[in-house]
Amino acid sequence: QLQLQESGPGLVKPSETLSLTCAVSGVSISSGSDYWGWVRQPPGKGLEWIGSISYSGSTYYNPSLKSRVTISRETPKNQFSLKVNSVTAADTAVYYCARRWIAGDAFDYWGRGTLVTVST
């Protein structure tokens, strides 16, 4: 059974870097043809796609966040990571990692999400 689990600090100071990791079990992130992505949801608001990394390591980012975001992977650990630089209060959100199933062009498996608060 495919499972994803986010981990990382729940509190980040303004101007610092937010770093999260998504551990994947049940399938190799470097096999197949699927992508692995991050989606966030500010409190009480809707969903926003942050970016994705492909099975081959290619990355794709939301243009509005591209200058501050990096998605990378550690294939031996079967996990991928998110870094958001120069965070502000507007980056406070629940961050989800998810698999982007290419055949269905949809996010079909999601982690439970982790709340990251940007505050002093």
Next chain:
Amino acid sequence: QSVLTQPPSASGTPGQRVTISCSGSSSNIGSRTVNWYQQLPGTAPKLLIYSSSQRPSGVPDRFSGSKSGTSASLAISGLQSEDEADYYCAAWDDSLKDVAFGGGTKLTVL
């Protein structure tokens, strides 16, 4: 302002049929497939419909999706109390090179 437009709220009584609309443009819904996600309170989104009208395994056939031109719809028949949730449409946008989500529709079962 979301690229895909959904009504902020919808409601129905148990057993009723409700529909939720999602309006886009030629660069997203008009040229791509649409997905629908259900988000129960305090939980992660769940894929409800993919490829505009396909249901993943385990999703009841009470849920159905359709697409016409630059709009899509999610229909829920035989409404149940456990269907009370937020519903989001999504599609790739060829102009923005971005996954576009709708703003979400809060469904209330009266």
